[in-house]
Amino acid sequence: MEKIATGATHDDPTVTFYVIYTGGPDARFDRNWYVDHHLPLVMKSWSKYGLESVAALFRSGEQNGTQVICECNFRDMAAVHAAFDSPEAAAVMADVIHFTELMPQRLRVVPI
DSSP: OOOOOSSOOTTOOOEEEEEEEEEOTTSOBOHHHIIIIIHHHHHHHHGGGTEEEEEEEEOSSSOSEEEEEEEEEESSHHHHHHHHTSTTHHHHHHTGGGTBSSOOEEEEEOOO
């Protein structure tokens, strides 16, 4: 999977994080809960700290490997730290059990 950034430069302070959930086709991942509840919770909780957008990308078909990628765009690195250190972070993390038992992995990406 390749993402091509448009409008971004090396001087752009915007920080993009991918939250990746990996598992087999039998792994529980409730897409409806994720899209209808979790992503709005993330935006509501962290937009005041500088989260600018979230988007979910789902694998087509049933295969092993990455099941979903969430792209989170923050204003800058200070916004990332503020969000993850915020009082609201506990509620965001506690919500994960409602849609999966898979362990999320975080990956910061930068344009090249």
